[in-house]
Amino acid sequence: MISFHPTQLQLIEFVEGNCTPAMALVISAHTDMCPLCQKHINVIEARIAESAIESDVSECDFGNMLSEITLLPAADGFSIPREDQTIELDGRQFKLPRALRKYVNKTGNFSHLLGNLWQAPVDLGPMGKANFIYMQKNGRVPEHTHKGTELTLVIDGEFSDGISNYDTGDFILMDNTNVHAPYSEASEGCLVFSIVDAPLHFTSGVARLLNPFSHLFF
Ligand SMILES: [Zn+2]
Incomplete structure (x- = not known):
């Protein structure tokens, strides 16, 4: 819900x-x-x-x-090809909300990051850096804060971040006042769409060593 x-x-x-x-x-x-x-x-x-x-x-x-x-002439015969409504990872199809479908052909392939995380970049032009991020079961993004804002929409599944638990459709806005560490324990994992306007900043323990690589998440 x-x-x-x-x-x-x-x-x-x-x-x-x-x-x-x-x-x-x-x-x-x-x-x-x-x-x-x-x-x-x-x-x-x-x-x-x-x-x-x-x-x-x-x-x-x-x-x-x-x-x-x-x-004005009616737009007839206009329909979105079926393949544009979903993105695929590991043989699984994820249905996208209508507003994101036009970016399917601007979405790169998923690549495997650390900790059961997968990421596919989405080219939004000057709008910001966007990614689909898939957390496999027990996938975890190291604890971080944000130099700018991070907008996240849960596309499919559930995740938690130490602040709240989120479900499919949830809208999340984080900024430099929030520190969180997203992870998913759902057996189906969790796919989110995320836009950031500045790199993440990792805050805890060993993950701080990741800061030179924070562009991976940007
Ligand atoms: Zn709403």
């Missing part, structure tokens, strides 16, 4: 187009998986549309605008 959602303010900024492209992508993908946030967004959109109509009603030829919209 989804327990972690964007805040109301983050949803409003998303609807208004006032959040970063990375935040917009992760909120959009979360919303594909979360009926509750879909409902919130519908309410926010309706409220914004209402106040826009109220303030612009004298200047805006609403009837004309509507007829122009309805004259």
